[in-house]
Amino acid sequence: MSNADPDNDILLEVRDLVTAFDTDAGRVTAVDGVSFKVRRGRTLGIVGESGCGKSVTALSIVRLLPRPMGRIVSGQVLFDGEDLTSAPVERMHQIRGGRIGFIFQEPMTALNPVHRIGRQLSETFLLHNPGMTPKEALERSIDILARVGIPSPEVRVSEYPHQLSGGMRQRVVIAIALANRPSLVIADEPTTALDLTIQAQILELMRDLQKDFGMSIIIITHDLGVIAEMCQDVVVMYAGRVAETGSVHDIFENPTHPYTRGLLASIPRLETPRKTRLSTIEGMVPGLLELPPGCRFQNRCPHRTERCEKEVPGLETVGTGHFAACHHWRDLGEQPPAAPADTP
Amino acid sequence: MIASPNGSSPTARSSASASTPSTVDAPLLEIRGLKVHFPVKGGIFLRAKASCRAVDGIDLTIHPGETLGLVGESGCGKSTTGKAIVRLVEPTDGEILFQGRNLAEIPRRQLKPVRREIQMIFQDPAESLNSRHTVANILEEPFIIHGIGDAEFRRKKALELLERVGLTAAAADRFPFEFSGGQRQRIGIARAIALEPRLIICDEPVSALDVSIQSQVLNLLLDLQREMGLSYLFIAHDLAVVKHISDRVAVMYLGNIVEIAGADEIYRDPRHPYTRALLSAIPEPDPRRKRKRIVLSGDVPSPINPPPGCPFHTRCPHVQEQCRIQKPALRTTTEGHEVACHFDL
Numbered sequence: 061m062s063n064a065d066p067d068n069d070i071l072l073e074v075r076d077l078v079t080a081f082d083t084d085a086g087r088v089t090a091v092d093g094v095s096f097k098v099r100r101g102r103t104l105g106i107v108g109e110s111g112c113g114k115s116v117t118a119l120s121i122v123r124l125l126p127r128p129m130g131r132i133v134s135g136q137v138l139f140d141g142e143d144l145t146s147a148p149v150e151r152m153h154q155i156r157g158g159r160i161g162f163i164f165q166e167p168m169t170a171l172n173p174v175h176r177i178g179r180q181l182s183e184t185f186l187l188h189n190p191g192m193t194p195k196e197a198l199e200r201s202i203d204i205l206a207r208v209g210i211p212s213p214e215v216r217v218s219e220y221p222h223q224l225s226g227g228m229r230q231r232v233v234i235a236i237a238l239a240n241r242p243s244l245v246i247a248d249e250p251t252t253a254l255d256l257t258i259q260a261q262i263l264e265l266m267r268d269l270q271k272d273f274g275m276s277i278i279i280i281t282h283d284l285g286v287i288a289e290m291c292q293d294v295v296v297m298y299a300g301r302v303a304e305t306g307s308v309h310d311i312f313e314n315p316t317h318p319y320t321r322g323l324l325a326s327i328p329r330l331e332t333p334r335k336t337r338l339s340t341i342e343g344m345v346p347g348l349l350e351l352p353p354g355c356r357f358q359n360r361c362p363h364r365t366e367r368c369e370k371e372v373p374g375l376e377t378v379g380t381g382h383f384a385a386c387h388h389w390r391d392l393g394e395q396p397p398a399a400p401a402d403t404p
Numbered sequence: 405m406i407a408s409p410n411g412s413s414p415t416a417r418s419s420a421s422a423s424t425p426s427t428v429d430a431p432l433l434e435i436r437g438l439k440v441h442f443p444v445k446g447g448i449f450l451r452a453k454a455s456c457r458a459v460d461g462i463d464l465t466i467h468p469g470e471t472l473g474l475v476g477e478s479g480c481g482k483s484t485t486g487k488a489i490v491r492l493v494e495p496t497d498g499e500i501l502f503q504g505r506n507l508a509e510i511p512r513r514q515l516k517p518v519r520r521e522i523q524m525i526f527q528d529p530a531e532s533l534n535s536r537h538t539v540a541n542i543l544e545e546p547f548i549i550h551g552i553g554d555a556e557f558r559r560k561k562a563l564e565l566l567e568r569v570g571l572t573a574a575a576a577d578r579f580p581f582e583f584s585g586g587q588r589q590r591i592g593i594a595r596a597i598a599l600e601p602r603l604i605i606c607d608e609p610v611s612a613l614d615v616s617i618q619s620q621v622l623n624l625l626l627d628l629q630r631e632m633g634l635s636y637l638f639i640a641h642d643l644a645v646v647k648h649i650s651d652r653v654a655v656m657y658l659g660n661i662v663e664i665a666g667a668d669e670i671y672r673d674p675r676h677p678y679t680r681a682l683l684s685a686i687p688e689p690d691p692r693r694k695r696k697r698i699v700l701s702g703d704v705p706s707p708i709n710p711p712p713g714c715p716f717h718t719r720c721p722h723v724q725e726q727c728r729i730q731k732p733a734l735r736t737t738t739e740g741h742e743v744a745c746h747f748d749l
Contacts, residue, residue, distance in 0.1 A: 255477035260685035285687030328648035
């Protein structure tokens with residue numbers, strides 16, 4: 061992949077990642093040859109529907125795959141030049157919660173319900189800062205809680221997660237992720253469990269913190285609205301592969317892969333005329349155990365040809381930094397962004 | 405595949421004009437002063453210590469062929485409202501008038517005929533379909549409960565319903581777990597329309613579905629409404645989805661309706677500060693659009709101990725002294741647009 065940016069602008073590069081799970085029904089390749097780059101100080105969004113492999117990609121980066129079923133089969137995860145797929149376990153302990161922070165979807169399950177907030181935060185500081193006293197760690201915890209907008213943090217540190225609202229809990233999870241000033245934060249559906257007005261608070265907080273701390277963010281979401289709002293770069297995944305990748309403007313204004321186009325056209329928007337039929341992507345995602353040869357989107361694609369049934373499409377260059385995995389992208393023509401089908 | 409049954413077209417009620425619900429019609433459903441309070445038990449004897457005011461006095465009307473969208477954040481009482489209409493929770497106070505009868509008062513035994521007329525579609529079809537029954541069993545059950553037809557008739561109906569919602573006859577003898585989320589929701593919809601109801605309470609029917617499947621299900625709901633003259637109470641938190649499917653939209657906050665207006669109107673000209681904040685919080689799938697966002701501070705207060713005065717005053721950017729004391733009633737600002745705020749903002 062040619063990229064206009066010089067190499068030292070890249071914080072993380074995932075190269076041909078293949079992650080598989082051994083299940084009773086056989087081996088399932090959840091991520092099949094995924095590559096992308098995360099720039100320093102920027103936000104990359106990974107978008108796709110359930111089962112497309114976006115969360116498994118994130119877990120593979122920090123090697124948190126469920127064991128013993130899940131494993132990285134091949135590929136590299138280069139974090140500041142260091143390949144995390146082959147790093148020793150102790151090194152991963154240093155990196156997780158140190159240089160890479162993780163924000164999970166469910167703030168209730170991400171926090172330990174039987175430990176006070178202060179203890180959970182202090183632990184992060186103590187693990188990564190040998191020589192720090194518990195008292196110092198608690199002070200640092202109070203500081204970071206204040207930074208993520210928790211009112212009266214000196215009181216909150218001695219409370220348990222269940223005493224906080226969903227939005228407050230997610231702030232605590234963000235505080236833990238940011239405790240050691242990571243250079244990369246991976247946020248897996250950070251606002252999916254939250255209400256709209258709370259989601260707005262959390263997204264604003266993340267943008268704000270990025271301005272201050274300068275970290276890169278990977279946001280994994282199914283919500284194209286969140287992508288449009290937060291990200292500079294986007295990876296669209298479908299059934300374990302990258303369907304399209306590019307800048308946020310490439311993806312929203314010049315969507316090229318039929319899946320990306322279908323996805324953008326099928327969401328109702330505020331300006332869509334009411335009660336009209338929405339355009340749809342017919343059918344559904346194939347199961348990972350019954351994937352067809354060739355293009356994985358073929359059974360739902362209006363532009364399918366024989367070639368799509370036989371040959372796996374590679375990522376082809378559409379424009380600078382914009383790639384799509386479709387044999388026929390050149391022939392699809394212009395598509396007005398997200399024009400809804402208008403049959404009354 | 406089954407041959408298209410001749411009886412698949414809807415009966416008499418399709419004449420109800422679904423596309424242009426007129427407010428001149430007598431309402432199909434009218435809710436007046438509905439309250440649902442749950443006792444909060446505590447202490448060693450588990451006596452009711454306080455009450456959770458899930459729904460705290462709301463008025464709503466739904467006309468024949470109309471979709472009323474009900475939006476709000478978790479805990480605002482929107483689902484409880486839906487459940488109270490079909491008496492899945494007991495109303496504490498108020499009237500639920502359906503075809504001239506007050507559903508809040510009639511004995512449970514007499515509810516059965518009403519349930520033919522009002523059906524429900526739930527958020528999670530995995531949980532609302534009995535996993536031990538085949539799809540045909542699930543779809544035949546409404547007919548059995550209401551003593552309609554013999555086994556052959558019911559089977560025929562089940563197959564018709566499957567085709568109606570876009571599934572094949574092959575689905576009939578399979579179990580719910582064999583289907584994807586979108587297909588299961590289609591089965592849930594088939595069950596809801598089995599008895600040709602007048603009103604369907606849709607409680608977050610597409611929230612659990614993937615984007616590409618969501619639009620398929622929304623199209624199905626729109627088609628069925630047009631064909632059968634159905635009315636929907638469409639409960640959801642996704643404002644773009646609600647706007648798309650609704651004729652009118654009501655916004656709930658902490659057990660109260662704070663604003664109600666035509667679907668286009670409320671999005672074009674929201675008047676309640678909560679509606680404005682909610683609309684501005686929608687992340688729009690368009691990176692070019694940079695809107696001014698109203699970010700509310702704080703969380704929704706608990707319905708167990710709601711604040712006095714206006715329920716929204718703790719988070720309202722325009723709060724005045726009056727708001728802390730006096731609860732604003734819904735008042736009409738322009739025709740068909742009601743807002744519960746003391747001020748014209």
